[in-house]
Amino acid sequence: MRQYAKEVLSLSYGLNNPHLTPVPGGLSTVNFTVDNGGTDRLFIKIYPPGLDLADERAAISIARFVHEGGIPTAEAIPDRSGEFLHIGRGPAVSVWSFVEGHNGANVTLDGNTLEGAGTLLGRAHRRLADWPGPVSHSGGRWCDLPRLRDAMTDMKIRLHGAGHLSGALRSRANEVLNWREQRLNLVAETLRNMPVPAIQVLHGDCTERNVIFRSRIGPALIDFRAPYRWPIWWELARIGCAVPAILSGDAHIDALAQFLIAYRESNDEIPVADLMAVAQAARCYTTASVTPFQDLVAPGPVMSMPTLTDYIEQRHAAVSALWNRADAYDEKLREALR
Numbered sequence: 001m002r003q004y005a006k007e008v009l010s011l012s013y014g015l016n017n018p019h020l021t022p023v024p025g026g027l028s029t030v031n032f033t034v035d036n037g038g039t040d041r042l043f044i045k046i047y048p049p050g051l052d053l054a055d056e057r058a059a060i061s062i063a064r065f066v067h068e069g070g071i072p073t074a075e076a077i078p079d080r081s082g083e084f085l086h087i088g089r090g091p092a093v094s095v096w097s098f099v100e101g102h103n104g105a106n107v108t109l110d111g112n113t114l115e116g117a118g119t120l121l122g123r124a125h126r127r128l129a130d131w132p133g134p135v136s137h138s139g140g141r142w143c144d145l146p147r148l149r150d151a152m153t154d155m156k157i158r159l160h161g162a163g164h165l166s167g168a169l170r171s172r173a174n175e176v177l178n179w180r181e182q183r184l185n186l187v188a189e190t191l192r193n194m195p196v197p198a199i200q201v202l203h204g205d206c207t208e209r210n211v212i213f214r215s216r217i218g219p220a221l222i223d224f225r226a227p228y229r230w231p232i233w234w235e236l237a238r239i240g241c242a243v244p245a246i247l248s249g250d251a252h253i254d255a256l257a258q259f260l261i262a263y264r265e266s267n268d269e270i271p272v273a274d275l276m277a278v279a280q281a282a283r284c285y286t287t288a289s290v291t292p293f294q295d296l297v298a299p300g301p302v303m304s305m306p307t308l309t310d311y312i313e314q315r316h317a318a319v320s321a322l323w324n325r326a327d328a329y330d331e332k333l334r335e336a337l338r
Contacts, residue, residue: 001030005044008093009034012079012086020044033098041098043074046091053085053092058226060084060094061133062201069127072120072220074099099220104208109245114259116219117211117239122266124203124221125232129269131201135227142197142234143281145188148288152181155290155297162297169309173293176316180287183323187284194280195273197231204228206235208242233274233281236263241282243311246318253328257336264337272337279322279329286319 002020009015015036023031023043028051034042047056060076064084067073074096079086086093107113159165159173203210204225212220240259246252260275292315296308322329 001046002032004090005032005046005093008086008088008090009044009095012081012088012093013077013095014080015042034095041100042077043096043098045094045096047093049091051092053087055136055226056092056094057085058133058136059204059224062128062131062204062227063224065131065133066124066127066221066224071124071127072099072218073224074220074222096222099212099214099222101212101214101220104211104213104239104242105244107213108248109208109242109255110248110251111255111258113213113219114240114245114255115262116213118259118262119266120211120219120221121203121206121236121239122263125200125235125263126267126269128201128203131227133227135201135229137228142231143187143191143284143288145184145191145288148290149181149184151290152177155293158297159293165296169296173296173312176312177290177293179316180289180319183287186323187287190280190284194277195271197233197277198270198274199229199231201227202230202232202235204230204235206239208239208244211239231274231281232270233278234285236260236275236278237282237285240278241286241318241322243314243318246321247314249321250325250328252321253325253332256329257332260333261336275337276330276333279326279333283319283322283326286315286322291315 005020006018009018015034019035020032021035023033028048030046032044034044036042047053063073064076067075076084077095077097078084079095084094104113104117156174156177159170162170203221205223206221210221210223212222214220240256245255248255256279260278264270264272264275292308292311296312
């Protein structure tokens with residue numbers, strides 16, 4: 001794949017003898033940084049066969065729209081024909097400016113870092129509210145409990161047949177899934193009491209890994225998804241209630257409030273009731289999902305088994321904390337945002 005990337009960069013982007021360094025962690029693409037001997041590095045993504053390239057083109061269009069609005073993000077680089085998604089004799093490729101910094105998985109997600117992320121996301125959402133292009137679909141049913149109950153039942157069946165897992169790991173996975181399933185009635189009650197959500201086009205994959213924290217100049221957003229319409233609180237919860245942030249303990253309650261205050265200062269178009277519901281949204285979607293068990297049972301999981309096992313425990317500890325401190329979260333957000 002490295003040799004193919006070098007050929008594409010040379011023939012279609014005019015970069016001679018580029019030096020490529022693998023970037024670990026891509027779940028659907030093979031990624032490299034590109035050093036061509038100049039001062040600026042680039043980033044190349046190689047897409048696997050079978051991926052929906054219409055969605056990938058739409059994702060590039062969203063990223064370009066946000067970049068043109070002055071939001072710090074990676075800039076898509078066209079090939080010699082002017083295309084931003086290069087289609088040649090092999091897999092599709094896109095090339096981007098490289099955003100220097102540390103992603104949120106490698107920094108402490110405390111009040112200061114989350115405050116910066118809140119300001120960035122508020123600006124990005126204001127820009128995305130004016131997205132002029134087509135929208136693939138609406139994610140308005142972001143926590144569809146009947147479907148998610150079925151997914152849990154199916155996951156238990158798949159775990160039972162996952163012969164590559166140890167008996168102890170299968171037992172623990174079922175224990176965690178049963179814990180989540182037992183709380184779905186609490187999820188349903190929470191959902192009934194939440195306001196009707198504000199919905200718009202969003203980043204689409206706003207995890208801590210897609211926020212790049214940079215010294216002295218604030219964070220940047222990378223790796224946008226195709227334009228879907230989702231509840232705003234869903235995206236705010238994904239970064240504001242990221243697992244590493246929650247695991248900081250009681251300090252996360254104040255940090256989440258800082259995050260949402262900063263977001264509101266950058267984007268005052270969103271109803272305050274939606275911002276107050278962010279911790280509730282995080283409790284609901286984290287409890288009702290089967291993440292990361294779909295990777296655990298997959299043949300050739302994208303993450304190593306020890307990493308997946310650790311993440312199961314971290315995610316379980318995080319969602320437990322969200323429920324155990326539910327009243328404290330809700331009270332703090334009401335106080336901070338009133």
